[in-house]
Amino acid sequence: DQQVKQNSPSLSVQEGRISILNCDYTNSMFDYFLWYKKYPAEGPTFLISISSIKDKNEDGRFTVFLNKSAKHLSLHIVPSQPGDSAVYFCAASAGGGTALIFGKGTTLSVSS
């Protein structure tokens, strides 16, 4: 059973608008969450992370929100740019020597 779920396989957004990518998890032991971005023919690259002691972390156009009671996190990209078109993976860790658990990814397409 998947512990990290990205239920939307794809998302299309117009340039300049907000992109919201969602991720749900089932393991209440997860205490650290990350987003990775992947372009075709390249490996995933780290984008932003959040610890479970926070509910928001912001880095430029990217903001991650964590709702622990709902076991839900989201990545907001605003304003969206065509260069943001990629696959976005959500990942989670229970900390202290445990592996990252990844979701299946959401393909974001930003049109100009």
Place this chain on the structure above:
Amino acid sequence: ETGVTQTPRHLVMGMTNKKSLKCEQHLGHNAMYWYKQSAKKPLELMFVYSLEERVENNSVPSRFSPECPNSSHLFLHLHTLQPEDSALYLCASSQDGAADPADTQYFGPGTRLTVL
């Protein structure tokens, strides 16, 4: 070369072949990882090496055999694979290892493996 490199980028092999995937990191990191990404599935961790010692083996079949001769190089030796092993194999490295989830992993571009 910078970052994490993987060779070959594409590999087609028969079920009776023996081949190896190579990963090299130029970041001075101490931990290296092999992941598998099958179609429509999440990335799955296969192996973790920290300071050249294997610290995690995620119930991977013995037809996959990792080797870490030093902290910069990681190999995945393949032998008598099955068609269902066809996938993207990604290598990653991080500074200190899997003990700290905040230790960012840097990925290579992957090897696209097809088993006929």
